[in-house]
Structures are given as C-alpha cells and as structure tokens.
Amino acid sequence: MNIICFAKQVPDPEVPQSSFKVDETANKVLPVQGVAPVINGFDENAIEAALRLKGEHDDTTITVISLGSDHVLDVMKKPLSMGADDLILLQDPAFEDGDAYSIAYALSLAVQKVGEFDLIICGRQASDTDRGQVGTAVAELLGLPCITIGKSVTVEDGKVIVERALQDGTETAEAPLPALVTVSNELGEPRYPTLRGIMQAGRKSPTVWSAGDIEADPAKLGASGRVVDMVRLFIPVVDKECEFIEGENGADAGRKLALKLREVKLI
C-alpha cells in the first residue's frame, strides 16, 4: 500500500498562555523566543495511523508531505524517525498566506506528482489555524471519498474502514480506496521515534519542491488563490478578577469555598 500523510509545522501549542502574544496591527502572532516549532499534533496522529497500517500490511510505504515556508529540518524529520519512508517539503513564498482552497491546490498537485497512492491520512485540523478544512478540500480536488475525525483506520478488501469519534459515541464509516481520512487525538498517542528510526532518518534528505516543481498556477496559490482573507487577529480581552478563598488549611479553605458559593447563591 502507498500511504501519503500531510504534516504541518506549527508553533508549539504548549507554550504558557502568558507567552502568547499577538501584533494586532500586523495580524501576526509574535514568535516565542527559544521555543522550537513542532509537527501539528493531529498530523502526528495521522502518521501513527499510517504506521499501524504499515505494521499490518506488507509492502507499505509512507510518504509525508509538508507545505510551509520555514521548515526546521530537525522538526520535520520526526515522521521519518517514527518510521515513515519519505519526506517531501513544499517550500515557496508563493505558498504563503493561503486558505483551504489555495493550500489544498498545492497539496493536491504534490500528491499527483508523487504518483499512485491508496490512502491519504492527515490531521483533522492544524493547531495554529484550527481551520479543519484542508483534508476535505484535497479530497474534493482529487475526487476522493473523504472520512473525517477518525480514531481508528483499517484497510481490508480495497476499502478503508474508519471508526469516527463523535461527541457522544462512535460511528463506523467505510469507503473504497483510494480515499482520504482525517484523524483525531482519540486515535491514541503517536509512537516515539526509536533510536534506529532517528539514525535512519539522519541518513535521509527530504525532497524539496517549489511551486514550479509541481507546475502550479501562481494565481491559485497562497494569498493569490485564497477565497477568504484574514482581516483581524486579536486576543479577546478577559476582564475577570478571581477572589481567592483562604483558610487555616486546605480543608478549611474548601469548606469556606462552599459557604461562599452558598452566600452568592451559586449552590
């Protein structure tokens, strides 16, 4: 089986809230000094799903494609260290500031250049934009059936079978291959790179493609090809003052908290 995964490099979402700052005139997040970017968590779940399939099916290769403008190689090699086979970086200023349409356009051209595939797996959304659209957009451009929010992905008899995470339960869906599946954290923790994986990844160089390499029409890429423009980025003001309830010890404070809530008629 040939599996393609998309992996986006994003700012580390685990930085403390107090470090998160926005330049509201430039509509840009101020990068936090000294904190390395990471691979989007849901895309790591996607690579994990692909690796599980590789474990179940002989002759399976996993090709990871990442679209971005400032890839950090140490970060982007992680999928290879986890066990993926090939890494393709789509790098070009023309790809920047896109929306789902223009990003999906570039990714779908890259997929077509990679060639034959059975399954595309990617995260349900990126932890910076939280857009949640690119996977479906790529499926539409490539004419693929699309199943989203998967927590388990299996393949049998030319079909992909996905258990989907619902808010209250599970839905099972299937589609004929080739297909595109997006996955969610309910799939389970992505495996850690092994020492062997890290060494093998160290010997590999990613393939780098520009807009020209994928024969993209510049008018459909990045900022040029987008249908929505981001006109404002801001941090909503929180104007709350916490009243701390104290006591002689923890238990005393706990009791006083309950009494306070009764006093203000919350319980």
Added chain:
Amino acid sequence: MANSGTLIIAELNDGKLAGVSREAVAVGVGLSNELGSEISAAVIGTDTQAAASELVAAGAGKVYTIENADLASYQPDAYVQVILALVKKVQPKLILTGQTDVGRDLAPKVAFKLGASLTLDAVDISVEDGKLRATKPVYGGSAQATFESAADLHMAAIRIKAFEPLAADPGRSGSIESFDVSLDPAATKVKVTDVKKQESEGVRLEDAAVVVSGGRGLGGPEPFEQLEDLAKILGGAVGASRAVCDAGWVPASLQIGLTGKTVTPDLYITIGISGASQHMAGCTGAKNIVSINKDKDCNMFKESRFGVTGAWEEVFPAFLEMCRELRGS
C-alpha cells in the same frame, strides 16, 4: 438571479430539533438587510414535521423537509447530494450549519463542491461593505481571527450557543414543503455502517446548569468518583480536560474543549485543570467559574470568579462534604 437569503441545514438529535439550528435561523434573520430576508431551512430524516414547525416558530420563512428513512442518521455523500440540489433551487447567499459532529464534516464537503467561502466554529458573523465576515477561535482558542470573503456564496458552521435564538413564536407564518431528491448511488462512496451512541445517565453535559470538571492535577481516574458525587449533589454533570480523556481516565465523551464539547453552565467547577486555551474554548460561556488548583499562577484562575490554591486532596473532599451539608443531601 443573484443569490439571496440564508439556508440553514438543520439537525435532529433523537428526533428533536437541535438548539443550534434555531440559533442559526436567528443569525440568518439578523443578516436579512444585508443578505436578503429569505430564510429557509432543510430538515433531513424521518418524522421531520415537528422540527419543521419549530423552525418556522424560530424564524424560518420556508422549511424543506426531506423525508427519507435511509437518511435518518447522517450519511455524508447522500446529505451532500441533498443539499446541493436544494441550494440549486433556493440559491442562498449564505448557508449555515452548526459546529456539530454532522456540521464539521458536512460543511466542508458542501462548501468545496460549491466554491463557497467557509468558516468553521464561527462565534461572530457580520457583513461589512458587502463582504461576509466570520470570526473564529484560532491558536487553540488563545486568539480569534476574523475572515472576510467576497465570494458569491458563503458557508459557516456556528458554534453551539454562540448566538441567541429568537424567542419561539408559534404565530409566525412560514411554509413547509417536502423536497424530493433522487440520490445517485454512484455518487455515494462513503457509507456509514454503524453508529454507537454513548448514553449518559442524568444531565447532558451541554445542557447542565452545573458542571464539575477534572484535569490532569487529579492524578488518575479514581478521584472522578468524588466529582460524580458532587455533580449528583448539585444536579449537574461531570466533564474533563482533553489530557485526562487521552490518558483513558474517563470516556472521551466527557472532554470539554476546542475539539470537545462546549458547555455553558451557570456554575463551572474545575479541579486540577490548568486552563490552557484549548480547554477554555469549551467553557468560555460558563457564567461563573470556580477553581481548585495547586498553582496560583495558572491560567484557570485568570478566568475564575472564585478560587482556592491548594492540593485538591486537601481542599476538595472538605468542599464536597460542605456542599452535601448545604444541599441537605
């Protein structure tokens, strides 16, 4: 004929009209001057009449019912075909769904087939200079972004309870008609073969007036029994942060957050939750947040009305017992 008005893709939950569908109708009505006053809605499934009447009472001028037993539960490609056919007929300027299990899957599928602009998890929608603006949380809820589009057609999936519904008016006039679509089996590639709904005992998390929520600070699954206890005493429901759901301490259906459930209780009690933006995105609508955490500088206290700094093992059992005493149970 230029596109005009708003089409709401309504949802049924256990046969009843979803609250978010009423909220979406109100959004369309609120944008009548800018987008057109034709507010129509679609209901797909079985026994759609009651929901259709509710949609009229909520402000929809025209409701299309698509009665089909095969579509009683969500079938992605089939629902897409239905909506595409209806859009061709109705020619709206804006299509709305809720940000629900169905909406977050269906909206992108419909939007990309139509070339429409799309914003998911929208918390604000407006029109400026003839362009649609939609605002959504980004960076895990640490910030919000407003997107503007001059596309011919717009779509948005609105966050549950981010918009107020209109007061239900049974006297409102509106028409209900059935809409027939012949589905092309060749175009239905994805098949949903099974749905297992998790039945929750007691109050639904999304509807609870009181939510007691636990996080990583609790250290493991056992303390959640005490949270259940408190929730029972206060007539509420138990929730959890994503970390404890991922760790398998509690079922995933308890997850509150950006990709989990959105809750809007009068009282949201948190124990051992740091208050990362991804979690706050799911409880920002809570009217009063009360927190117990050992870290006095944690973000949760910045969003709380009352707080106790301390080890939960010392604070919470005494808090629980006093609540039990005060409630006379």
